Amino acid sequence: xxxxxxxxxxxxxxxxxxxxxxxxxxxxxxxxxxxxxxxxxxxxxxxxxxxxxxxxxxxxxxxxxxxxxxxxxxxxxxxxxxxxxxxxxxxxxxxxxxxxxxxxxxxxxxxxxxxxxxxxxxxxxxxxxxxxxxxxxxxxxxxxxxxxxxxxxxxxxxxxxxxxxxxxxxxxxxxxxxxxxxxxxxxxxxxxxxxxxxxxxxxxxxxxxxxxxxxxxxxxxxxxxxxxxxxxxxxxxxxxxxxxxxxxxxxxxxxxxxxxxxxxxxxxxxxxxxxxxxxxxxxxxxxxxxxxxxxxxxxx
Amino acid sequence: xxxxxxxxxxxxxxxxxxxxxxxxxxxxxxxxxxxxxxxxxxxxxxxxxxxxxxxxxxxxxxxxxxxxxxxxxxxxxxxxxxxxxxxxxxxxxxxxxxxxxxxxxxxxxxxxxxxxxxxxxxxxxxxxxxxxxxxxxxxxxxxxxxxxxxxxxxxxxxxxxxxxxxxxxxxxxxxxxxxxxxxxxxxxxxxxxxxxxxxxxxxxxxxxxxxxxxxxxxxxxxxxxxxxxxxxxxxxxxxxxxxxxxxxxxxxxxxxxxxxxxxxxxxxxxxxxxxxxxxxxxxxxxxxxxxxxxxxxxxxxxxxxxxxxxxxxxxxxxxxxxxxxxxxxxxxxxxxxxxxxxxxxxxxxxxxx
Numbered sequence: 001x002x003x004x005x006x007x008x009x010x011x012x013x014x015x016x017x018x019x020x021x022x023x024x025x026x027x028x029x030x031x032x033x034x035x036x037x038x039x040x041x042x043x044x045x046x047x048x049x050x051x052x053x054x055x056x057x058x059x060x061x062x063x064x065x066x067x068x069x070x071x072x073x074x075x076x077x078x079x080x081x082x083x084x085x086x087x088x089x090x091x092x093x094x095x096x097x098x099x100x101x102x103x104x105x106x107x108x109x110x111x112x113x114x115x116x117x118x119x120x121x122x123x124x125x126x127x128x129x130x131x132x133x134x135x136x137x138x139x140x141x142x143x144x145x146x147x148x149x150x151x152x153x154x155x156x157x158x159x160x161x162x163x164x165x166x167x168x169x170x171x172x173x174x175x176x177x178x179x180x181x182x183x184x185x186x187x188x189x190x191x192x193x194x195x196x197x198x199x200x201x202x203x204x205x206x207x208x209x210x211x212x213x214x215x216x217x218x219x220x221x222x223x224x225x226x227x228x229x230x231x232x233x234x235x236x237x238x239x240x241x242x243x244x245x246x247x248x249x250x251x252x253x254x255x256x257x258x259x260x261x262x263x264x265x266x267x268x269x270x271x272x273x274x275x276x277x278x279x280x281x282x283x284x285x286x287x288x289x290x291x292x293x294x295x296x297x298x299x300x
Numbered sequence: 301x302x303x304x305x306x307x308x309x310x311x312x313x314x315x316x317x318x319x320x321x322x323x324x325x326x327x328x329x330x331x332x333x334x335x336x337x338x339x340x341x342x343x344x345x346x347x348x349x350x351x352x353x354x355x356x357x358x359x360x361x362x363x364x365x366x367x368x369x370x371x372x373x374x375x376x377x378x379x380x381x382x383x384x385x386x387x388x389x390x391x392x393x394x395x396x397x398x399x400x401x402x403x404x405x406x407x408x409x410x411x412x413x414x415x416x417x418x419x420x421x422x423x424x425x426x427x428x429x430x431x432x433x434x435x436x437x438x439x440x441x442x443x444x445x446x447x448x449x450x451x452x453x454x455x456x457x458x459x460x461x462x463x464x465x466x467x468x469x470x471x472x473x474x475x476x477x478x479x480x481x482x483x484x485x486x487x488x489x490x491x492x493x494x495x496x497x498x499x500x501x502x503x504x505x506x507x508x509x510x511x512x513x514x515x516x517x518x519x520x521x522x523x524x525x526x527x528x529x530x531x532x533x534x535x536x537x538x539x540x541x542x543x544x545x546x547x548x549x550x551x552x553x554x555x556x557x558x559x560x561x562x563x564x565x566x567x568x569x570x571x572x573x574x575x576x577x578x579x580x581x582x583x584x585x586x587x588x589x590x591x592x593x594x595x596x597x598x599x600x601x602x603x604x605x606x607x608x609x610x611x612x613x614x615x616x617x618x619x620x621x622x623x624x625x626x627x628x629x630x631x632x633x634x635x636x637x638x639x640x641x642x643x644x645x646x647x648x649x650x651x652x653x
């Protein structure tokens with residue numbers, strides 16, 4: 001058909017020849033390709049074949065590893081024998097020792113004075129307590145230079161820290177810390193008593209409890225029986241010694257205008273004595289437990 | 301704005317016009333958002349009484365109603381003064397506070413501070429000196445007391461609109477006073493404070509700020525409250541000052557060592573705690589001119605040069621702390637700047653030694 005097209009006109013016969021040559025060329029290249037095709041497909045085939053082999057190999061390898069691992073796990077869980085524990089490494093022993101020491105260091109704060117070394121010196125923690133109750137902790141961060149100095153602290157401003165450090169810090173650090181400990185524990189104890197009175201025995205108080213920062217002056221009006229007919233007494237407690245939790249001066253007075261009966265006078269004197277000898281909240285606990293009767297046997 | 305309470309014509313003592321006006325102006329100052337809280341804190345008008353007031357009306361009418369209610373309940377100047385104290389406690393930043401330090405003689409007895417004695421003594425001293433003075437007290441937390449003083453003269457009644465305030469924590473040597481416009485009363489105030497609190501001397505510190513709580517933190521040394529213990533879970537060293545040096549591992553800082561030094565020095569000086577808040581530091585210089593060059597006009601000058609340098613900031617100490625890490629100043633900063641909380645000063649006079 002193509003031949004018929006090319007031979008129809010003169011002008012096109014040359015084009016026809018060229019076209020014919022072109023056709024022959026394409027035929028040749030087509031034949032060549034056909035020859036190569038099985039070769040390239042063969043190459044692709046063989047490449048794919050090798051790939052399949054590789055993948056199979058990898059798969060077998062992984063299967064073997066999984067089997068091994070499972071066998072190992074099985075072996076380790078079944079063999080819980082004493083000789084296995086010998087394999088605990090040195091590292092684990094040291095780790096346990098370290099945690100032990102850390103726990104002891106943390107527990108040290110229950111002794112009242114504990115500390116931690118810092119880059120400049122030591123940070124001392126003074127823990128306070130009263131009657132077995134743990135109360136606030138206070139810190140003093142010391143710079144251990146030739147004259148030791150206080151870097152910063154959490155001691156309340158009304159505690160005479162400057163006085164105490166002026167007396168002892170340079171010469172005897174131990175004494176400094178023990179004195180500070182005394183003051184802070186006493187302050188905490190007094191504060192605890194005042195707080196207990198205000199919160200637990202509010203029913204006994206006829207008016208607000210007057211106190212100050214150091215809790216070394218307490219003034220209040222109270223009744224020994226909250227609902228009873230007893231007359232209110234005024235108590236004024238002074239703690240002149242800042243290292244104690246019991247008052248140094250106690251005055252219990254009667255508020256009314258008429259003279260006190262003898263029983264009331266005895267009561268007043270007994271109360272005064274109680275405040276001298278027992279912590280404040282314990283006195284009120286004894287008031288509460290006495291009920292209606294006034295037990296004179298409490299006077300020791 | 302006075303009206304006879306109905307049915308009480310014979311019995312009621314009418315509220316003084318000045319007191320009424322004082323109530324009106326004091327209540328008017330209170331922002332609407334705080335009105336309920338402040339009135340409840342004042343506790344002069346009961347819940348039931350407050351419920352009779354419409355709090356949704358315009359402020360002027362609300363204030364009128366409240367003043368009327370106060371009049372009906374025979375509120376006195378004392379009650380108004382208390383309301384003024386409460387307003388000031390809520391808005392303490394509106395005043396500028398000075399700090400005074402008192403001292404006792406050596407070997408003094410233990411301070412057995414009695415709040416009632418202090419109050420009566422303080423009031424007595426002022427009243428003895430000035431016939432016309434209004435003194436009011438309000439107890440505050442931590443065994444402190446807020447004192448309000450309205451000053452008058454021998455012949456004039458106290459001016460309720462320019463009161464002085466004093467905040468005193470018992471058994472401490474410090475008192476905080478609002479800078480009063482009436483400076484002439486300061487010596488008397490100091491005297492009353494000193495004697496009533498059983499001290500001998502009083503001295504004004506070179507420390508001033510609007511932030512009363514920061515002043516307290518500075519003089520009570522409460523601003524640095526981080527302590528190393530065995531019980532703390534966060535290690536102190538691992539916190540950085542906001543310098544994210546290791547943000548991107550592809551970036552290498554050439555001056556990494558210097559940056560770390562600056563960070564370390566800043567942390568040593570300023571610590572890890574939030575700085576107390578001050579608004580300015582002022583340095584008055586009176587020094588002779590010092591020059592390396594020989595000669596020159598100023599070098600021959602005998603008189604010292606006077607100059608005033610003032611640093612201002614919404615939060616001066618935090619700003620100073622960030623100067624070196626930001627690269628604006630060298631670290632360590634001048635001790636004149638870093639000693640502010642330690643020395644409890646933000647006013648300095650620098651003279652030649």
